[in-house]
Amino acid sequence: MIEFRNIxxxxxxxxxxxxxxxxxxxxxxxxxxxxxxxxxxxGKSTLMNIIGCLDTxxxxxxxxxxxxxxxLTFDQLSTIRNRKVGFVFQNFNLLPYATAYENIELxxxxxxxxxxxxxxxxxxxxxxxxxxxxxxxxxxxxxxxQQQRVxxxxxxxxxxxxxLADEPTGNLDSKSGHEIMEIFSRLWKGGRTxxxxxHDPAIAAFSQSTIRxxxxxxxxxxxxx
Amino acid sequence: xxxQLLHLYWNEFRKRRKKTSLITFAIAWGALSLLLLMSFGRGxxxxxxxxxxxxxxxxxxxxxxxxSKPFQGLPRARRIHIHxxxxxxxxRQIPGIALISPEANNSHDLSYRGKESNRSVNGVYPCxxxxxxxxxxxxxxxxxxxxxxxxxxxxxxxxSVARELFGDTDPVGKELxxxxxxxxxxxxxxxxxxxxxxxxxxxxTVYIPFSTFCQIDFQRFxxxxxxxxxxxxxxxxxxxxxxxxxxxxxxxxxxxANAVNFWNTIRDYETGAKIFKGIEMFLSVIGALTLxxxxxxxxxxxxxxxKERTREIGIKMALGARRRHIxxxxxxxxxxxxxxxxxxxxxxxxxxxxxxxxxxxxxxxxGIEAYLLRPIFSFDILIVFLVVLFVLVFISGIFPxxxxxxxxxIEALRxx
Numbered sequence: 001m002i003e004f005r006n007i008x009x010x011x012x013x014x015x016x017x018x019x020x021x022x023x024x025x026x027x028x029x030x031x032x033x034x035x036x037x038x039x040x041x042x043g044k045s046t047l048m049n050i051i052g053c054l055d056t057x058x059x060x061x062x063x064x065x066x067x068x069x070x071x072l073t074f075d076q077l078s079t080i081r082n083r084k085v086g087f088v089f090q091n092f093n094l095l096p097y098a099t100a101y102e103n104i105e106l107x108x109x110x111x112x113x114x115x116x117x118x119x120x121x122x123x124x125x126x127x128x129x130x131x132x133x134x135x136x137x138x139x140x141x142x143x144x145x146q147q148q149r150v151x152x153x154x155x156x157x158x159x160x161x162x163x164l165a166d167e168p169t170g171n172l173d174s175k176s177g178h179e180i181m182e183i184f185s186r187l188w189k190g191g192r193t194x195x196x197x198x199h200d201p202a203i204a205a206f207s208q209s210t211i212r213x214x215x216x217x218x219x220x221x222x223x224x225x
Numbered sequence: 226x227x228x229q230l231l232h233l234y235w236n237e238f239r240k241r242r243k244k245t246s247l248i249t250f251a252i253a254w255g256a257l258s259l260l261l262l263m264s265f266g267r268g269x270x271x272x273x274x275x276x277x278x279x280x281x282x283x284x285x286x287x288x289x290x291x292x293s294k295p296f297q298g299l300p301r302a303r304r305i306h307i308h309x310x311x312x313x314x315x316x317r318q319i320p321g322i323a324l325i326s327p328e329a330n331n332s333h334d335l336s337y338r339g340k341e342s343n344r345s346v347n348g349v350y351p352c353x354x355x356x357x358x359x360x361x362x363x364x365x366x367x368x369x370x371x372x373x374x375x376x377x378x379x380x381x382x383x384x385s386v387a388r389e390l391f392g393d394t395d396p397v398g399k400e401l402x403x404x405x406x407x408x409x410x411x412x413x414x415x416x417x418x419x420x421x422x423x424x425x426x427x428x429x430t431v432y433i434p435f436s437t438f439c440q441i442d443f444q445r446f447x448x449x450x451x452x453x454x455x456x457x458x459x460x461x462x463x464x465x466x467x468x469x470x471x472x473x474x475x476x477x478x479x480x481x482a483n484a485v486n487f488w489n490t491i492r493d494y495e496t497g498a499k500i501f502k503g504i505e506m507f508l509s510v511i512g513a514l515t516l517x518x519x520x521x522x523x524x525x526x527x528x529x530x531x532k533e534r535t536r537e538i539g540i541k542m543a544l545g546a547r548r549r550h551i552x553x554x555x556x557x558x559x560x561x562x563x564x565x566x567x568x569x570x571x572x573x574x575x576x577x578x579x580x581x582x583x584x585x586x587x588x589x590x591x592g593i594e595a596y597l598l599r600p601i602f603s604f605d606i607l608i609v610f611l612v613v614l615f616v617l618v619f620i621s622g623i624f625p626x627x628x629x630x631x632x633x634x635i636e637a638l639r640x641x
Contacts, residue, residue: 054543054634075547082545091639093540097240102233107544109230118229154544 001193002028002051002162007060009046009216020046021216023060028195030161033188035204038213045166047213051195052085052164053077059142065161082111086155090167092147094139100126100150103137107157125153129183145176152183163187165196169203170210181206233552237537238561241530245562248526252566253573257518260610261600262512262572266505268600273501276420276595277494280427281357281458284324286488287467293483297476298534305475305484306446314474315452319466322562324453327435330424331442335431336402337390344386345424346403346431348438356451358417359427365397365412368434372411374435380408383428387413401431404440408433418595421493460491494583507587513613520617521616523562527555529624538629539637551630559622567614578602 004026011018021043028034036044049055050062053069056077062069064084072080086107087093094103104125108118126132130148137145148168155163165184169177185206188194198204212219237247292303312327330347353359355369359381360368380401387396396410396595419426441616454463469479477484531538538551578600586595 049635052543054638075549078542078545078547081543087543089638093536093539093543095237095540097237098233103238105229106233106541109233110541110545110547110550115229158545 001030001032001065002026002195003061003063004050004063005063006022007050007057009043009050009055010058019216021050021057024216024218025034026211026218028193031188031191032195033184033194033206033208034196035207035210036195036213037199037201037204038219041164041215042213043216044213046216048164048166048195048197051162052087053080059086065172079108082107083158084160084163085162086152086158086160088148088151088163088165089171092139092144092151092171094150094154096139099136099138100131100142100153103139103150104157107154111158120152121157125156126157129153131185143176144172145179148172148176148180149183152180156187161193163192163194165194167197167199169198169200176201226441230550231557235561237554244530245526248522249566249569251522252516252563253569255512255519256567256570256610256614257574259509259512259579259613260517260571260606262508263505263606263610264578264600264602265597266508267603268598269596270498270501270505271601272596272599273420273497274419274494276418277490277497278358278625279365280419280421281451281490282494283453284356284490285452285454285460285463285467286490287452288448288486288488289446290483290486292477292481294478294481296478296481297592299476303477305471305477307450307471307485308445309447311447311471311474312450315450315467315470317461318470321459321463322452323455323457324352324356324451326356326451327447328353328449328451329435329438329442329444329446330350330430330448331444333403333431333442335390337396337399340390342386342389344429344431346380346433346438346442346444349432350435352453353432355425356453359432360415360417361412362415364395365410367412368432369598373434373436375468376434376440378408378437379405380431381409381412381414381415381432382410383426383430384416385426385428386431403431403433404441444578445607454491457491460489464489473584507603509609510537516613516617519566520563520621523559523623524621526562527559527622528628530558531555531625531629534629534639535632535640538632539634539640542634543634543638545575545579550632552626555626555629556622559626560618563614563618563621575602 004024007021007024009021010017011020024047036047046055048224050057056070064080069077069080095106098106098214101122104122105118108121123132126135127153129147131149131153134142134146139150142150168184169180172180181203184194184196204210240412252284287307289304289306292301292305295301309327312325316322316325326349328347328349330345332343333346335342335344349368351368351370359367361381364411368379371377372379379401382396382401390396390401391399396413399410401408401410414427452467454460468485471485472479475484541551581598581600584594584598586598
């Protein structure tokens with residue numbers, strides 16, 4: 001499903017070059033729940049960004065569902081982000097002016113789904129994350145856990161096969177974090193592929209396997225062992 | 226989907242309306258200035274052309290002159306007078322004369338029931354009225370062919386003369402005495418704007434048939450001949466023809482500019498119209514520049530808005546927004562600011578123009594207010610305004626919108 005072949009990412013800041021990833025090989029099969037761990041600056045986020053098509057590798061090949069992502073235009077990458085991956089961020093990244101309902105609806109607006117289909121999908125998702133009564137509330141009126149649940153619902157709006165979560169519990173207390181992880185477990189059991197960056201071994205324990213990154217290279221591939 | 230997306234954009238825009246109110250005011254001010262300057266400029270232009278036509282439109286006046294160069298052994302500085310026979314000569318020799326009228330005038334004492342005055346009395350042909358834009362008030366008429374043929378003692382009087390001698394009573398049908406000779410008043414001139422004149426405005430003049438004039442005031446020479454060419458474009462050609470024909474008769478050179486004098490209202494009108502058009506354009510440019518300042522402000526604001534919302538742009542990109550979604554949003558916001566400002570500006574401008582037009586304008590003394598108090602909106606002003614507006618919307622909106630859409634999604638997401 002996700003295949004990295006010798007992926008490198010180099011950031012250039014003037015004269016200085018910063019190697020974020022060097023020669024990474026990863027294969028993630030469909031339905032896997034993978035944690036990515038590692039200290040700050042080890043390249044976790046870069047890895048996630050490349051998988052999510054927010055960033056492109058400097059070198060190497062990335063196949064997403066058998067398709068080579070290199071060389072696609074911004075708009076083609078947008079379509080992939082819209083249909084194939086759902087992002088869940090550490091700081092939720094909800095639109096502050098929009099209600100929970102509108103936030104969840106957003107990916108479908110960029111895709112041009114019909115109004116009826118959108119309405120049905122949003123209510124399904126609100127139901128699923130247990131926030132139906134909160135549909136008309138704005139993010140500022142909700143707790144962190146609720147906001148993150150809205151974000152998960154939003155990530156699922158286009159029913160993508162892959163969920164990318166970057167420290168999804170990082171800004172939450174342990175109880176809310178636990179609730180969030182239970183939702184992820186349910187999604188995984190429902191057949192979705194989940195990749196999650198985390199610091200916390202207790203959170204990583206929810207996943208099927210773990211890979212560790214250090215200085216841009218994979219240390220130990222849990223999936224392989 | 227489009228509507229829903231527009232709804233979202235609208236909501237996000239509304240949340241920030243307080244921040245945009247000042248710039249909306251700037252746009253309103255700019256639109257107001259542009260519209261007012263254009264409509265006042267057009268009013269000025271119109272008043273100019275109306276009062277130019279007040280003397281008369283599309284006509285050439287020929288008056289006596291003095292030769293400025295020797296010709297065929299004759300010395301320079303000979304006086305050249307125009308005679309009644311010249312009228313027939315010109316008509317016969319020059320094709321393309323539509324109307325022609327002699328004019329002779331002299332100051333005479335006028336009286337009506339003890340009220341007295343001294344005004345210019347002019348003898349003319351019936352076609353004179355048409356050339357000089359003289360329209361009778363309801364109930365009256367100008368001199369006609371029969372008056373001329375029978376040398377009737379009838380008079381057509383300017384409105385100032387009418388007020389001076391007759392006060393509030395209707396002069397038509399009353400007996401006006403010119404040097405004790407009784408004349409019947411047949412019409413009063415309708416008020417008109419007149420910016421150029423000789424021997425006083427038409428409003429202070431009495432017109433009688435040329436044939437009658439010859440009976441009460443014998444003059445050897447004509448004061449003027451009025452000619453209207455069949456085609457206004459022939460104005461200069463007509464001038465040269467008249468000079469050539471008269472030159473042959475009175476023996477002066479074809480290129481002697483001073484032998485007879487011309488007052489060519491067609492050329493005057495064209496020059497005047499160009500000057501007024503120039504002023505109108507100048508005013509429009511000033512207005513457009515005022516609006517441009519507002520537009521620069523909008524661009525500035527939009528750059529700030531783009532920066533402020535970098536993170537939201539990143540979020541939208543992560544959720545699958547294409548470049549055009551982002552461009553569209555910021556472009557539409559620019560448009561919305563312009564739209565709101567322009568709406569207010571136009572509303573105020575229309576009201577000011579309507580109000581100013583309610584102020585009465587006097588016709589008696591030639592006042593500046595006729596130029597300043599008659600602004601008009603017309604279709605072409607609207608078109609020019611919209612074109613200027615859309616160019617400014619496009620220029621001020623497109624660059625911030627493009628910058629927004631060209632951001633790197635990761636950096637946008639990280640932006641605090």
